[in-house]
Amino acid sequence: MSESSQANDMEKVLRRRNRVMAVLAVVMMSLQGAVLAATEHVTLNGGRAVDKVQVGAFVVFALALLRFILTGGRRSRKYPAMNDELVQANRASALKLGYVVTILALIGVYVAMLLTPLDVFKYIPLLITFGIVVPALRFSLLERKGE
Amino acid sequence: MSEPSKSFDVEYEIKRRRKGLFVIAIVFTSMLGGVIAATDDIASHGVRAIDVFRIGAFIIIALGVLIFVLTGGPRAFRHPAMNDELVRANRAKALRLGYVVFVLSTMAIYVSSLFVAVDFSEVLPVLITVGIAVPTLSFAILEQNGEK
Numbered sequence: 702m703s704e705s706s707q708a709n710d711m712e713k714v715l716r717r718r719n720r721v722m723a724v725l726a727v728v729m730m731s732l733q734g735a736v737l738a739a740t741e742h743v744t745l746n747g748g749r750a751v752d753k754v755q756v757g758a759f760v761v762f763a764l765a766l767l768r769f770i771l772t773g774g775r776r777s778r779k780y781p782a783m784n785d786e787l788v789q790a791n792r793a794s795a796l797k798l799g800y801v802v803t804i805l806a807l808i809g810v811y812v813a814m815l816l817t818p819l820d821v822f823k824y825i826p827l828l829i830t831f832g833i834v835v836p837a838l839r840f841s842l843l844e845r846k847g848e
Numbered sequence: 849m850s851e852p853s854k855s856f857d858v859e860y861e862i863k864r865r866r867k868g869l870f871v872i873a874i875v876f877t878s879m880l881g882g883v884i885a886a887t888d889d890i891a892s893h894g895v896r897a898i899d900v901f902r903i904g905a906f907i908i909i910a911l912g913v914l915i916f917v918l919t920g921g922p923r924a925f926r927h928p929a930m931n932d933e934l935v936r937a938n939r940a941k942a943l944r945l946g947y948v949v950f951v952l953s954t955m956a957i958y959v960s961s962l963f964v965a966v967d968f969s970e971v972l973p974v975l976i977t978v979g980i981a982v983p984t985l986s987f988a989i990l991e992q993n994g995e996k
Contacts, residue, residue, distance in 0.1 A: 743962045756962060760955060767951060771944075793940035797918070800947040804914060804979050807954075808907060811972040815890055815903065821968035825958040832951045 711782055718774055718783070719844045725766055726837035729830055732759055736826045744822055759826065766833050770795070770840060791843040799836030806831050858929045862991065865921055865930070869988035872913055873981045879906055880977050887969040906973065910980050917942070917984050938990035946983025953978055 739755035742748045748756075770792070777783035810824050883906045886899040920939070924930040957971055 740958075740962070748962075756959075760959060763955065767948070771948065793944065796947050797940070797943050800943050800950065800979075800983075801914070801918070803947075803950060803954075804910075804976070807972065807976055807979065808910060811976060812907065814968065814972065815887065821972065822958075822961050822966070825954060825961065829951065829954055829958060832947075832954065836947075 711780055714776055714780065715783060715844065718776070719841045722769065722837050723841040725769070726834045726841070729762060729766060729837075730834055732762070733827065733830055737823055740822060740826055763829055763833055766837060770833070770837055787847055788844070791840055791847065794843060795836040795840035798839050799832055802835045803828060803832035858927050861923050861927060862930055862935075865923070866988050866991045868921075869916075869984050869991075872916070873984040873988065876909055876913055876984070877977055877981050879909065880973060882906075883973045884970050887973060891969055906976075910976055913980050913984055917980075917987055934994055935991070938994065939987055941990060942983040942987035945986045946979060949982045950975070950979035 735755055736759045739748070739752040739759075742752040743756055773784050773788060773792070777788075806828055810819070810821065810828065813819055814821055882902050886902040889896065889899045890903075917939070919925075920931050920935060924935075953975060957966065957975065960966060961968075
């Protein structure tokens with residue numbers, strides 16, 4: 702395989718990873734309604750099996766996306782260029798933003814809880830989603846800019 | 849000021865910052881008991897000035913520590929060597945660890961709240977403390993390792 706075709710392959714894989722990450726972040730956000738409903742059912746009446754599966758799937762999906770953000774996916778082991786300095790800097794910037802946004806959101810929920818009666822358990826999945834979607838989208842955006 | 853004394857100054861400031869980070873993390877964690885008690889008091893007896901003061905102080909310190917960890921403190925603007933590549937790499941590592949620990953502990957709380965009754969007035973300050981103390985300590989430890 703020639704140098705240029707290898708580089709083309711790499712670019713394709715990188716572009717695909719960025720797109721996949723953005724799509725996964727949007728999918729995770731779109732799960733929110735169902736997860737909130739399932740959380741409420743499970744907490745209030747023990748829940749049906751389908752609610753437990755929904756909540757379980759949300760947690761597994763969140764963990765998988767978290768791992769994807771932290772490692773850059775399986776292919777970055779095969780292609781070291783998928784995890785070069787620029788990618789690492791972008792990832793660090795994305796994680797920093799995700800961390801700050803999530804901490805500030807949690808402090809916001811805490812203050813709101815003191816001022817008004819609030820069902821905090823409803824906001825916990827939202828916090829998890831924020832904590833994972835924000836760095837995923839930021840990483841995807843930074844990588845796209847780098848392209 | 850001559851060159852050697854300048855570099856000594858920066859080293860001294862970096863060491864001071866590292867010690868400060870340790871102290872701040874410990875002080876911040878030690879506030880937790882008082883904050884949980886104040887949150888409980890607000891829930892049971894309504895809002896009293898002393899509880900508002902305690903919780904307000906906790907939140908202000910939390911935000912202050914967060915800004916300190918993110919920027920490296922006000923002196924980092926004056927001495928660029930206090931914010932060099934190694935410091936930035938250490939900070940990125942610390943924030944990454946803080947982020948992962950924070951998200952995972954939030955998930956753990958979420959899953960356990962589905963099976964057992966969780967008192968969120970106690971859990972939220974713990975989560976905030978974990979989320980801020982972990983990267984602070986981690987940054988201080990990484991900086992200490994860099995000095996050796």
